[in-house]
Amino acid sequence: MAISLPAHHAPAEPPVKKPLYAQLYVQVLVAIAAGIALGHFYPQLGADLKPLGDAFIKLVKMIIAPVIFLTIATGIAGMSDLKKVGRVAGKAMLYFITFSTLALIVGLVIGNLVQPGASMHIDPATLDPGAIQEYTTKAHDQSIVAFLMNIIPTTIVGAFSGGDILQVLFFSVLFGISLAMVGEKARPVTDFLTAVSAPMFKLVGILMKAAPIGAFGAMAFTIGKYGIGSVVNLAMLVGTFYVTSAFFVFVVLGAVCRYNGFSIFALIRYIKEELLLVLGTSSSEAALPTLMDKMEKAGAEKSVVGLVVPTGYSFNLDGTNIYMTLAALFIAQATGIHLSFGEQIMLLLVAMLSSKGAAGITGAGFVTLAATLTAVPSVPVAGIALILGIDRFMSECRALTNLTGNAVATLVVARWEGALDKEKLDAALSGKKLPAPAAEDAARGAMVPAE
Numbered sequence: 001m002a003i004s005l006p007a008h009h010a011p012a013e014p015p016v017k018k019p020l021y022a023q024l025y026v027q028v029l030v031a032i033a034a035g036i037a038l039g040h041f042y043p044q045l046g047a048d049l050k051p052l053g054d055a056f057i058k059l060v061k062m063i064i065a066p067v068i069f070l071t072i073a074t075g076i077a078g079m080s081d082l083k084k085v086g087r088v089a090g091k092a093m094l095y096f097i098t099f100s101t102l103a104l105i106v107g108l109v110i111g112n113l114v115q116p117g118a119s120m121h122i123d124p125a126t127l128d129p130g131a132i133q134e135y136t137t138k139a140h141d142q143s144i145v146a147f148l149m150n151i152i153p154t155t156i157v158g159a160f161s162g163g164d165i166l167q168v169l170f171f172s173v174l175f176g177i178s179l180a181m182v183g184e185k186a187r188p189v190t191d192f193l194t195a196v197s198a199p200m201f202k203l204v205g206i207l208m209k210a211a212p213i214g215a216f217g218a219m220a221f222t223i224g225k226y227g228i229g230s231v232v233n234l235a236m237l238v239g240t241f242y243v244t245s246a247f248f249v250f251v252v253l254g255a256v257c258r259y260n261g262f263s264i265f266a267l268i269r270y271i272k273e274e275l276l277l278v279l280g281t282s283s284s285e286a287a288l289p290t291l292m293d294k295m296e297k298a299g300a301e302k303s304v305v306g307l308v309v310p311t312g313y314s315f316n317l318d319g320t321n322i323y324m325t326l327a328a329l330f331i332a333q334a335t336g337i338h339l340s341f342g343e344q345i346m347l348l349l350v351a352m353l354s355s356k357g358a359a360g361i362t363g364a365g366f367v368t369l370a371a372t373l374t375a376v377p378s379v380p381v382a383g384i385a386l387i388l389g390i391d392r393f394m395s396e397c398r399a400l401t402n403l404t405g406n407a408v409a410t411l412v413v414a415r416w417e418g419a420l421d422k423e424k425l426d427a428a429l430s431g432k433k434l435p436a437p438a439a440e441d442a443a444r445g446a447m448v449p450a451e
Helices: 024-041 043-048 050-077 083-114 129-141 144-151 156-162 165-208 211-226 235-259 264-270 272-281 284-297 302-315 318-334 341-357 364-374 381-416 422-429 438-444
Strands: none
Touching: 024 043, 024 211, 024 272, 043 211, 050 156, 050 165, 050 211, 050 272, 050 284, 050 302, 083 165, 083 235, 083 302, 083 318, 083 341, 083 381, 144 165, 156 165, 165 284, 165 302, 211 272, 211 381, 235 264, 235 318, 235 381, 264 272, 264 381, 264 422, 272 284, 272 381, 284 302, 284 381, 284 422, 302 381, 318 341, 318 364, 318 381, 341 364, 364 381
């Protein structure tokens, strides 16, 4: 006689695998290839498609602030131990400072070993300071004190309308702590914010369907505007930067991942949609909402994800840091300026500060580089005009490295805090799908396309 199991013991239906053409990462990859081809063969048309990429990035930025607020406020409100908030923030900052400094050192060491600019012999007198005036002006306007003061928004509404990640983070943490301290009386507010999360994450899923269009327009613009040929003249610098970033990701971060019980290769495979989106748009912000969701699906607690990922977008810029020291040495070498060991240490120390002071500014890579060179008089600030034409190609690598670094940081800090579900992590990185509570599925299911 057949025995029927109760419904709650019935084995879960395996997820239906989407056809290849319907998967987001495949669509983005095809869009990138099409954008490159269009930009190369029809450069004017490609350059004219810039609004497509800009519009998609604006769409994503539109929802970043509410996603951060909802994730952090509800995550902290559900914490019984408020000391954990400070503990997580402290561990995250320790991680950020350590690996950001390590990235600066790696760029400095590789720059000295490879010397990508040694054969250029540029006369500093021929450089045009006007070409980089926009960036030097922003660099002069920045200071650590000004940066810290800017974290505090003038008004609550201003934090959200301005789209400043750190200001939204600051208010969200305070509001989440307030909810937790009020306790049961705040339950209706917490329940309301949790309910709002469902349509907000559904909106993220809807917007992600436009990712291939955004990647196509952004890549067509890059190739049409600057041309692949612009890379050839400075191929040594571009190649050195990409190889150095790969070394940092696969060797340095790879060792960190291995020590913490997971593989960097499995993690990269898990976040491949986000990486391809960043590659196509040259903006790591385009992948921030879905990265937060994926880190939570990989077993990191919501409160940890909400604190580490947005903060990392300003303080854990591994790719930008590698670029800064490598590019500064390139300019010195290209203009025939020898930097002593003491001057290089000064360069490193200044870069550690300027990389935080210009965080979150448009064109932050160039701004931080200009700010760093301003403090090292022997290297001409106008020298950054040498790499202005290829910065767009290097920005993609910066963004890819930054995104990967923040994914690693989130999982590592979660593990340090005992807030990482190893079973969920192993399942996520191996491509398996664990059954999730119905409420979680409703709130989160639409964010990341099924494999």
